Amino acid sequence: MLQSHARLSAEDRQAILDLPYRIRKVDPGAYLVREGDVPTHCSVLIDGFAFRQKLTGEGARQILAVCIPGDAIDFQNMFLDISDHAVQLLTRATVADIPRDALQRLVLAHAAIGSAVIYVTLVEASIQREWVVNVGRRDARARIAHILCEFGVRLESRGLASGGGFELPMTQEQLADATGLTSVHVNRVLKTLEAEGLITRQRRNIQYVDWRALQDVGDFNRRYLHIAPEDHIAHHA
Amino acid sequence: MLQSHARLSAEDRQAILDLPYRIRKVDPGAYLVREGDVPTHCSVLIDGFAFRQKLTGEGARQILAVCIPGDAIDFQNMFLDISDHAVQLLTRATVADIPRDALQRLVLAHAAIGSAVIYVTLVEASIQREWVVNVGRRDARARIAHILCEFGVRLESRGLASGGGFELPMTQEQLADATGLTSVHVNRVLKTLEAEGLITRQRRNIQYVDWRALQDVGDFNRRYLHIAPEDHIAHHA
DNA sequence: CGTTTAATTGAAAGCAGTCAAACTATGTGG
């Protein structure tokens, strides 16, 4: 993933491979980080899904981002001394834990890797900005359509989905917490999108019927994902 | 600003000072970056205020962040090849433009500076996450109270405001676009907060009457700002 | 199979939006 932008030298790559790490399996619902934690390591999601979340004082949950296989979920914690949000698993997953200080040393010793970390961090920030727009200025129908588009494109860029659709790794309630809606309304919107002929659903499996129209409804433009063109896999229609 | 976290060596600091740059004055409303731009330089806001924004397909505007004096407004553009949002000035301002490639070289040549850039970028991402929570899961009253708290703390941490309040650098319409509301409703909420004895206003000047209560209403906790404790200036009561 | 979790549906209520107009401050030109 770090190579997605910067071209790293063989030496840089070896340095990454030489990082100490520990692989572990974790169950759905488990926390990788809790808000307020003082982090000791950073994790990379090998497989499985997770999400970032914060809770308001009133107990409402806002999901901030969904992490897919290949995502580094804790570069924050490489430099920030206290975690400002929690990361929780959506599915059973495999993660690699890397000690925080080893990563800090790596970045200081290999400037190209540092640049790659900046790049990845900037892309995440870009996605976060788009989410502000999504919850702040789009109605429920557009929000759901948008997040479905984002999933599809991100999963495909990692080769985790074909052009036709994907398996949604979350419940409608979690989808609601990601879009600033209620689960009841998410359900109604999903049914509307299906009735309109934009998608089909069976359980959590979403298939695009009209990809172009779904993008239009969701006001979706993949630019903010900063995915290199060569990663693009054509959607049907 | 870059020194806020990492302790940079004299050599690193000199390298920053040796960066080529150009100072210019810009008028309110002017764009520093437009969405879709291919960036050639990064800017630092010397004085004045600006904001990041995106427009939806329907023409609605979402303000993503407010930049205050001392903020680097374009580290994104140091590594991302196309701008995913616009930056527009709120007030007349002074900015320093630094060529993109000079910054890239700086970061590659000085790993400690790279780490500092990562740090600043991570803090910005943290603020962006809190904004998602704000527009996604708080009601109008809490959103406004929260953003007023954020302003106060950020301005004070840069020595730009005293503990009693600050001059809001934006109209109620812009405040609405920052909180995902309408200007009409922002107006009503501001009047409510004033009537409740939490703040007083004269024009754009906001004074805290009950700082503690305002934080409670806004569900505000400064942790996400990652401002070092020594930057803290005590608020009255 | 009973139990639990998730999805679905209906009816009613509410927060914020929309529309429209009045008001205020500031600035301009005659």
Next chain:
DNA sequence: CCACATAGTTTGACTGCTTTCAATTAAACG
């Protein structure tokens, strides 16, 4: 100094999208 223009703030009445509350149905799980 006043009429007029402009930008921003304030108010009121009405509408509506989304939430809330409650109940039912369906799927997943030991």
